[in-house]
Amino acid sequence: MILKKVFCYLSILAITLFIISCSKDDINNTSATLPTSQQNLVPSVYSKIYGATSITSDGTFITIKTSDQPDHKSAYWVNTNPLYEAFVPSATSPSFTGGAFIRAPNNITAQTITLKIPLNPAVAATHSATPMGVMGVALNGVPYFNQYAAGGAALTGETNGFDQAWGHPQASGMYHYHVEPYYLTTVKSGATKWGLMGFLLDGFPVYGPKEENNSDPTGLDVYHGHVHATSDYPSGIYHYHITNTAPYINGNGFYGTPGTVTQ
DSSP states (O other), X not given: OHHHHHHHHHHHHHHHHHHHHHHHHHHHHHHHHSOHHXXXXXXXXXXXXXXXXXXXXXXXXXXXXXXXXXSSOBTTSOTTSTTBOOOOOOXXXXXXXXXXXXXXXXXXXXXXXXXXXXSSOOBOSSOOOOOSSOOEEETTSOEEOOSBOGGXXXXXXXXXXXXXXXXXXXXXXXXXXSSOOHIIIIISTTOOSSSEEEEETTSOEEEOSSOTTSOOOOOOOTTSEEEEOOSSOTTOEEEEEOOSSTTTTOOXXXXXXOOEEEO
């Protein structure tokens, strides 16, 4: 009788260990059996960057690639391009300065730009300065530059070269915005002054010059941003606001830790 009880006990123990082992295997293999596309999903908010050539995630960073081909008219397209349009500021046409337009000698040229930004941005312990070059990307795939002209000079020396979309190309033909992307906020179908306008390299979003209730942003910090809920981020997030005065897009550096950009 004793041997029979021992045998029953050992049988039950063996079955239990087998079940536990199988359960562990199932748990450990769950992520391995998921398709890559499900392991590293790109949050839906990034689908608003309609001008990107690709957007992917490795679970830590969002990688955004763009050829920097604006989808709007400009005096900087070659004159055989369907989007070429001469620009002569007038009382009825947009002009950032209101003065005469002086066209730079550069034309818009296709680029190969890759931005790698944090998937989960966070405030940085040390706030680094924005670079003289690409510091973010607009929804149409056009890069954002900071509030300075070449050499760190005041931007006011370049504004008369901004086209009808308030952008211009640098010497290499890289078209970019230093200020409000006028086409996105005013011209494009469904344009709004308060919507999402892109992201900076630190992963934090950039919003237009208005709040969602059409009021002016208040309480912006030295980095030109603040925290509250938006329709894209109902739980709240730090975000930058574009304004029509310096520093235009952001202030004394990045609020978060920037990723990288290659071109």
